[in-house]
Amino acid sequence: VVIISxxxxxxxxxxxxPLTILFFIYLSNILLLIYQRNGEAKADPLSDVWDSAxxxxxxxxxxxxxxxxxxxLHGVENLPEGPGILVYYHGAxxxxxxxxxxxLFLWKKRLCLSVxxxxxxxxxxxxxxxxxMGIMPGTREECLIALKNGHLVSISPxxxxxxxxxxxxxxxxxxxxxxxxxxxxxxxxxxxPMYTQNVREGYRMFKERRxxxxxxxxxxxxxxxxxxxLPVKFRTYIGEPIPYDPNITPEELAEKVxxxxxxxxxxxxTAIQALISKHQTIPGSIWKALxxxxxxxxx
Numbered sequence: 001v002v003i004i005s006x007x008x009x010x011x012x013x014x015x016x017x018p019l020t021i022l023f024f025i026y027l028s029n030i031l032l033l034i035y036q037r038n039g040e041a042k043a044d045p046l047s048d049v050w051d052s053a054x055x056x057x058x059x060x061x062x063x064x065x066x067x068x069x070x071x072x073l074h075g076v077e078n079l080p081e082g083p084g085i086l087v088y089y090h091g092a093x094x095x096x097x098x099x100x101x102x103x104l105f106l107w108k109k110r111l112c113l114s115v116x117x118x119x120x121x122x123x124x125x126x127x128x129x130x131x132x133m134g135i136m137p138g139t140r141e142e143c144l145i146a147l148k149n150g151h152l153v154s155i156s157p158x159x160x161x162x163x164x165x166x167x168x169x170x171x172x173x174x175x176x177x178x179x180x181x182x183x184x185x186x187x188x189x190x191x192x193p194m195y196t197q198n199v200r201e202g203y204r205m206f207k208e209r210r211x212x213x214x215x216x217x218x219x220x221x222x223x224x225x226x227x228x229x230l231p232v233k234f235r236t237y238i239g240e241p242i243p244y245d246p247n248i249t250p251e252e253l254a255e256k257v258x259x260x261x262x263x264x265x266x267x268x269x270t271a272i273q274a275l276i277s278k279h280q281t282i283p284g285s286i287w288k289a290l291x292x293x294x295x296x297x298x299x
Contacts (some may be wrong), residue, residue, distance in 0.1 A: 058101070069233065114136070202229065
């Protein structure tokens, strides 16, 4: 009985924070449904009619971010006034990205539309939240329309695969994905890299890769549960934009986004990897990430 109790307690501890985040996400959707019913808000979910509801949701997540992760956002000045494509590293749980969306809206009253994996839209009971927060499947046509309407559009080329199979080495798992580069060319907008420090120390995936990789490739569903949720320091860094160049091909643009300075002179990495190299201890250290909550030098 003692062994079983300890085992159950250990399981609850390592999964309790990820489950709490999932609960808060559904709670956010419930609050929007209440707002919709009481205010009879039937306007376009992206319109200003929903701004007060968005502010409430953003404030909630920002408070959570400050308390649990001492969240900081740096480099907002690098975001263009007009449209652009924000490209970011995908953690095991993209809660850091929720923090970014919330603080951006509170600071700038600006909504960044987000490209999400198709499985997100199969989750029950989140339809209104996805619409109000500008989460979209991310076809080329939808992205172009959003950009032409002046929005920022964010995408993680690694997506679910990067979330599941990257680790504390912070390896980018983009494969051959260059669609975002073609969209940037078509819309004539800059690309802005973004990365959150210690995101892998906050939430991790299990080390056994072969079985989980086969499971994902056969189902295309993130069936591997993340664990962790330690209150490590989160800092999101927005890098300098890569401007649109009318003479560059999609392959060259994707390479330009990807190429940056790595720790070793013989190897190149991406612009995002350059942010990781500058701001992240590799391999990531949970203890160091926890101690950074008390580091005032970055203020």
